[in-house]
Amino acid sequence: MKITPDIIRHEFINIETKVCRKPQASYAKISGKIIDETRNTFVILHKGKKKTIIKDLAIFQFKFSDGTIAEIDGKLLVGRPEDRLKRHVRRLW
């Protein structure tokens, strides 16, 4: 997948992810597939258990199906899945 600002408009369900910045100890070493998404949270299947991660607090490392790895700040991903589709972000890098 091409790394452009448009990446935040794509679907994140069923993508392998790892939580990088941990605001609290319970977020440490959480990784797995995203199975659900709400406005403010991702639900990650970590070792067979569902973990709810607040988007605003964490930094996520996504591994897309073609092997591309991208690290995205969760602040940019806040928003309902259908509203994220129309989000435009100025190029930050």
Add this chain to the structure above:
Amino acid sequence: MDADTKRIAAQRIQTLFRLAKEIFHENPSLAQHYVDTARKIAMAAKIRLPTEHRHQICSHCKSFILPGANSRIRIKQQREPHVVITCLKCGKQTRIVLRKKEEKQKL
């Protein structure tokens, strides 16, 4: 709505329906959630759901239906050949008229 948004929306809808179909037998409520999201995305981007996906949603109760699991599909010859899809959740029926391509062009 620009073409780029519509393209991304179409991709997302495709993905969500594929996942819903894969997960349906293990977790029907999660599959339903995926399909609801897909519908919301289509409405937000102002695109029509593809025909194959439109027939996987009950047009009355909007639930995700799979033939053999929670829907029944029958072909009928009365009046005009048509397909009847019965949702086993709400019990309502949807009819799709079968016409040949040439006949459709004439109309």
